[in-house]
Amino acid sequence: MKKDKYFDLLSTKFNTSEEIVSEIINLKAILDLPKGTEHFVSDLHGEYSAFQHILRNGSGNIKEKIRELFHQQLSTKEQNELATLIYYPEKRLKVLTLEQPTQWYKQTIDHLIQVIRFCSSKYTRSKLRKTFPKRFSYIIEELLSETNAHNDKQQYTHQIIDNIISLNQAENLIIDLSYIIQRLVVDHLHVVGDIYDRGPEPDNIIERLMTHHSVDIQWGNHDIIWIGAAAGSPICMMNTIRISARYNNLSIIEDTYGINLRPLLTYAEKYYEDNPAFRPKLDNDHTLSQEEILETTKIHQAAAILQFKLEEQLVRRRPEFMMEHRLLLSHTNFKEQTVTIKGQTYPLHDTCFKTVDPENPSELTQEELEVIQRLLHNFIHSEKLKRHMNFLLEKGSMYLVHNENLLIHGCVPLNEDGSFQSIQLNNTTYQGKALLDFFETALRKAYQNPFIPDDYETDSLWYLWSGESSSLFGKKEMTTFERYFIHEKNTHTEEKNAYYSLREQEETITDILQEFGLYGPDSHLINGHTPIKEIKGENPIKANGKLVVIDGGFSKPYQKTTGLAGYTLLYNSYGMQLVAHKPFSSVRQVIEEQDDILSMKRLVDRPVKRKLVKDTSVGLKLNAEIEELLHLLEYVNYFYRK
Incomplete structure (x- = not known):
């Protein structure tokens, strides 16, 4: 077997032993070069102009x-x-x-x-x-x-x-x-999640990444929802439509991906009116007519109610997800327009429950089933969406261990005592690294079978979006229903997983790194997902430098609360530098006035010894290749001696 392997290698790559020797010398020399610069970005949320400028200026x-x-x-x-x-x-x-x-x-x-x-x-x-x-x-x-x-x-x-x-x-x-x-x-680019939603051009970000010379992606919760829609999940699809309507981005679905939303608009026009709580968020440059705003408002309501119905069905279908507390349609008194949550009854406002049967609130009408099926067919058969999602699957993962660093968009779910939070899924208990591995396996299987809308793996994608033990969500519950219909702000609170308080402690991060096989003193955990409110004094460098959070607010809606427009991270042979960026103006302003983004750098970590290629993940692969070549050389020399 080994002999055949070496013959194959010899015949495909090398003609003589001298060529093998030359390659060994070349690879060994590369090991002593300084490591290349890695560039980390996160939570781009469709802000293509700012992202491509960050790429251009490194x-x-x-x-x-x-x-x-x-x-x-x-x-x-x-x-x-x-x-x-x-x-x-x-x-x-x-x-x-x-x-x-x-x-x-x-x-x-x-x-x-x-x-x-x-x-x-x-x-x-x-x-x-x-x-x-x-x-x-x-x-x-x-x-x-x-x-x-x-x-x-x-x-x-x-x-x-x-x-x-x-x-x-x-x-x-x-x-x-x-x-x-x-x-x-920049030698290599890492995108630590959330390319999609909120901003207007996630598709252009994907197209740009597809031309990049070296890139990997760690999926974010918003990416997962789009993957889920392409994988045939009706509830993920409705969520993408709802969020797109909310942020006035339906053109991404219709114009960019060629997905016909006419079935949903026709249905929405029939049952919904204007509703202030569902009007799209508009920037100062919007060009929508009043008629277009009203259409979007109606689509927004229809998508939300269909999502809530589908969610109730999924929750009942998957009791092991332990999401019964999200059966809010079932806890609604439609006559009194109130809802009971955790024993407390609240009045409802701006409601739109015309298509909800009070006796069976999660039931879909035949008309709704037909609308969902037609939309799902359009999502699954969008050539451009499939091409983009294929790229996310090819370059993406739930997490990445690279050059002694762990890259993860959200969190590793923890209990209050710092132990790994466990959950039983499909009759097996998972926690820590094994939980994230389970989610990735389920996602890939669901994507390969897009015509089965309610199988376990496809349902798992919704759990990733909003489940308590989801590494991409990291909260006890997602209060979407409450934010639309209840005025009391206390019901809007989404309690974070213990990870987000414990990640300030070096011991916690060290335990997590070791769970993923990282024991070195230079290892770090690099996080996205939760915007750092620097304007309130929050520090993105945590746990004595072991953890770095690089979501500083690329997304424009967050910038008023974060005080900046995103963090990025640079890691070269001399160490790590965190870069805080001020909001991007425009390409025109940069070109005509040299008005570059104001970027402030701060040192995260400077190793005692300059890092070389031999100290990296690439170095490990090169050393393995050198070992193979040495064996090949030994075999060739023996073969010719005989």
Whole structure:
């Protein structure tokens, strides 16, 4: 068996023992390079403009490289102009007024080449070459190889630049060099959950991620709901429609994903009127007519009531989920317009229960069943939605252990004493890592079988959204019904899992890291999901630096309470830096006024020794590959000796 394996490896990759030796030398050399920069983002919530700007500027990393390189050569204004050009080369070139274009081209190309040299110091020549666009790959390689030692070589490269300018290719070269820099400043991107909901362009975020050179995703609760809709879950589907209506984003469903909502609108027009509690949240730039606002309001009500009915059916179908307290339609007195929750009766306001049968409130009418089936067919058969969800499944997971760090969107459910919270699911008790593994297995199985709407795995996706022991929800209950219909604010409170208070303690985080196999002193838990209210003094760095929360409020609705517009995290060979961002203005303002996002960095952790590739997850894989090659070499030498 092993002999066949080595023969296969030899025949597919290597022709001679010398080639094997060369590869071993190459891989061992890579192990001693500094580790690449990892970039962590979280809770993007459809805010594509802010996200793509963070990607383009590397969370301030590009500007920092320029400052290190040119602090004695360029003024602050000139440094900012160079940074803006690198972020948006095509757009910036269009608005520039050049008095001496030839001289500016020469100087700018020289500056960009210097930045590339500086940023590429931790990469092999082979890896660097892969970042070059085809049209200028030879030219860029020649420009990068220039040294000040030989005047002949200088003259050669100067002639190359002169020819590029004379042939009107300078701007194209500047564009390509700028994108190479964007590519080099970040080696790998981690998205720690919640790409979807609230903001207007989650689809563009996915499209951008699909072109990224190296990315992984840890699913968030809002991502799970969209996966659930594509997996054929009626209740997940209704929730995506409800949230989209609430935030005036139905166009994502209809225009972006081509999902026809006409069946739901026709139904909603028949049974629902205007209702202040269900009007969409509108920003100052909205262009909706009063008729469109009313249509959205009606769809919002219809989706909410259908969701509540479907939820009651699921709760009764899955008693092991222990969600009986969410049977609020069944606890509603429709004649008196009151609801009883935990023994307390509350008056209801802004109700819309015309389609609810008081004798059997969770029952769907035949008309409602037909609407749900038609909508579900449209979701399941949306080509673009399927392509995006396939990408989330391919690149995503419930959690990730990478380079001695644990990445998880929400939490690891805990009891008050710090022990792992357990739950019995499908006749087996789960807790800690095993619970998250169960959820991931269930999700993947549900997605593979989209035409079974109420199987255990599909129902588990709803539990992930709102169940008490869900690692993505992390609260005792989701009070959606109460927020719509009850004025008393105390009923809106969603009590958090003990994890969120205990995560301040280093001992708790250490226990969680060890549960996932992380015992090293440099290990961290990197979290999203819960916005850090820095405006109230909350610190995103917790547990003596062992835990970092990077949800600072990319989502615009959160920014008034968080005081900022998101955290990102950079982890290079020297350690971790948390970056706090002020709200993003617009691409136009950045290009025309060099008004970059104001980003403030704070040190999270600086290792005693600089980290090399050999200290990373990639290093472990390379060492395993080296071992295989050494065995192959030994086998080949033995084979030829015989």
